[in-house]
Amino acid sequence: MATRGLSVTNKLREAVLGGDYAGGTRLNEVDLADALAVSRTPIRAALSTLAAEGLLEYRPNSGYAVKTFAAKDIEGIYVVRANLEGLCARLVGQQGLSDVHRGLLHKVLAESEELQNVESWTDEVSDLWRDLNDRFHNTLIEASGNAHLAMMLRKSRAIPLLNQLKFRWFDLETLARAHDDHSQIFAAITGGQVVRAESIAEEHVYRSGQRIIEHWRKMDSRKPAAGTKARAA
Amino acid sequence: MATRGLSVTNKLREAVLGGDYAGGTRLNEVDLADALAVSRTPIRAALSTLAAEGLLEYRPNSGYAVKTFAAKDIEGIYVVRANLEGLCARLVGQQGLSDVHRGLLHKVLAESEELQNVESWTDEVSDLWRDLNDRFHNTLIEASGNAHLAMMLRKSRAIPLLNQLKFRWFDLETLARAHDDHSQIFAAITGGQVVRAESIAEEHVYRSGQRIIEHWRKMDSRKPAAGTKARAA
DNA sequence: CAGCGCCTCTTTGTATGCAATCCAGGCAAT
DNA sequence: ATTGCCTGGATTGCATACAAAGAGGCGCTG
Numbered sequence: 253m254a255t256r257g258l259s260v261t262n263k264l265r266e267a268v269l270g271g272d273y274a275g276g277t278r279l280n281e282v283d284l285a286d287a288l289a290v291s292r293t294p295i296r297a298a299l300s301t302l303a304a305e306g307l308l309e310y311r312p313n314s315g316y317a318v319k320t321f322a323a324k325d326i327e328g329i330y331v332v333r334a335n336l337e338g339l340c341a342r343l344v345g346q347q348g349l350s351d352v353h354r355g356l357l358h359k360v361l362a363e364s365e366e367l368q369n370v371e372s373w374t375d376e377v378s379d380l381w382r383d384l385n386d387r388f389h390n391t392l393i394e395a396s397g398n399a400h401l402a403m404m405l406r407k408s409r410a411i412p413l414l415n416q417l418k419f420r421w422f423d424l425e426t427l428a429r430a431h432d433d434h435s436q437i438f439a440a441i442t443g444g445q446v447v448r449a450e451s452i453a454e455e456h457v458y459r460s461g462q463r464i465i466e467h468w469r470k471m472d473s474r475k476p477a478a479g480t481k482a483r484a485a
Numbered sequence: 486m487a488t489r490g491l492s493v494t495n496k497l498r499e500a501v502l503g504g505d506y507a508g509g510t511r512l513n514e515v516d517l518a519d520a521l522a523v524s525r526t527p528i529r530a531a532l533s534t535l536a537a538e539g540l541l542e543y544r545p546n547s548g549y550a551v552k553t554f555a556a557k558d559i560e561g562i563y564v565v566r567a568n569l570e571g572l573c574a575r576l577v578g579q580q581g582l583s584d585v586h587r588g589l590l591h592k593v594l595a596e597s598e599e600l601q602n603v604e605s606w607t608d609e610v611s612d613l614w615r616d617l618n619d620r621f622h623n624t625l626i627e628a629s630g631n632a633h634l635a636m637m638l639r640k641s642r643a644i645p646l647l648n649q650l651k652f653r654w655f656d657l658e659t660l661a662r663a664h665d666d667h668s669q670i671f672a673a674i675t676g677g678q679v680v681r682a683e684s685i686a687e688e689h690v691y692r693s694g695q696r697i698i699e700h701w702r703k704m705d706s707r708k709p710a711a712g713t714k715a716r717a718a
Numbered sequence: 719c720a721g722c723g724c725c726t727c728t729t730t731g732t733a734t735g736c737a738a739t740c741c742a743g744g745c746a747a748t
Numbered sequence: 749a750t751t752g753c754c755t756g757g758a759t760t761g762c763a764t765a766c767a768a769a770g771a772g773g774c775g776c777t778g
Binding site for chain 2: 254255258296297300301303304305306312313325328329331332335336339343397398399400401403404407408
């Protein structure tokens with residue numbers, strides 16, 4: 253990592269995305285500086301960056317706070333994301349897969365297939381599947397060759413806590429269904445069924461969103477939301 | 486404007502979007518500080534923000550440079566934007582228009598209708614139409630009630646020079662067509678024809694993108710791209 | 719006792735000095 | 749002539765001191 257500013261940015265981003273700070277938590281510059289053993293300058297740079305990324309909220313003369321995502325926000329984000337992933341599949345279908353990307357996807361699907369043999373949904377399985385799922389979607393995005401789309405999708409996937417929780421809420425049946433969706437998307441793309449690829453991809457993400465929103469809603473109702481002060485990373 | 490940092494950010498953003506700096510121009514902190522009569526601190530904050538917004542590129546220890554948009558980039562952005570505007574129309578169609586939004590759109594359409602009577606495509610007409618066009622799209626976005634979508638679309642529309650040039654390349658025929666598209670989108674939405682609203686909106690943006698890319702390509706081939714040093718705002 | 723305003727303390731905003739890095743140009747050796 | 753190295757100038761990165769804005773408590777007044 254070249255500069256302290258960047259290093260701090262990454263650490264903080266990870267902390268926020270990992271859910272280390274409850275939504276609404278105010279991030280005190282001095283505390284963070286102490287905790288990370290740098291001055292306020294790189295801290296401020298990092299905070300400003302993360303705010304622009306949409307992870308923090310900024311109020312002049314009042315500082316930065318971790319953005320809270322209500323179920324309704326997640327819903328809105330997922331509608332967009334589903335649409336974009338659909339577009340992504342369509343683009344890839346239109347322009348075809350390079351040998352490299354086809355190989356990568358094939359490998360992911362093979363490993364996913366193997367994962368179907370597990371007997372129960374443990375945290376370990378959850379982590380394995382998260383990795384496979386990420387690889388599948390990231391490869392597709394890369395294959396689309398559209399940098400702007402990639403950026404949008406990255407933003408649509410960067411939600412605190414979500415990647416930690418998402419797959420804990422899975423079960424074997426859902427896994428099977430998700431894997432099947434992936435296979436079908438791949439088949440549609442290689443088979444030149446562009447519209448079908450788009451539909452399945454969109455529906456795939458949308459469905460996954462529905463499940464998440466449901467769980468998120470339960471969490472929401474349990475949390476009175478925040479206002480607490482930050483503790484260090 | 487509360488803080489100097491924010492004020493500088495806005496000024497700089499406007500300058501970059503307005504095309505005051507050629508693509509690739511390096512932005513020197515001291516020069517900017519002098520020009521805007523503040524210290525380097527708020528300048529750095531602004532640069533960092535704009536980089537996160539995607540208008541500038543950052544290289545550690547080397548500073549910020551205005552991002553260059555090649556025709557291919559514009560193409561990628563417009564594919565995404567078309568899709569998102571389509572989604573936007575669909576959402577509005579699904580959940581219906583509030584009286585306020587319906588009124589706003591109606592007003593825009595009425596004024597646009599009136600603009601059809603001009604005899605030639607002057608810069609003045611161009612500015613009027615840009616305003617009407619912005620109002621139409623912004624109202625639709627607002628009516629969708631999806632903050633994330635709004636953010637994505639804002640990002641997809643923030644391209645240096647584009648808003649300056651876009652409508653200079655128009656002509657009366659294109660204006661008529663664009664206005665007609667708007668009318669049809671409005672009609673489809675109020676008529677509950679959700680799918681149709683989406684299709685027209687997507688196609689409307691896509692077409693407009695095609696025109697722009699064509700012109701952009703011509704510009705691209707004339708420019709040897711940059712490396713120049715910045716002059717102040 | 720309630721409401722208002724002041725005052726202080728906390729926290730953020732800005733300026734500036736110094737350190738670290740990078741880049742260009744020149745010089746020398748191959 | 750080309751390549752590699754070195755050095756000086758320019759520019760960014762960081763820390764810190766000081767200024768200013770906000771939030772909350774306290775006392776004063778009605």
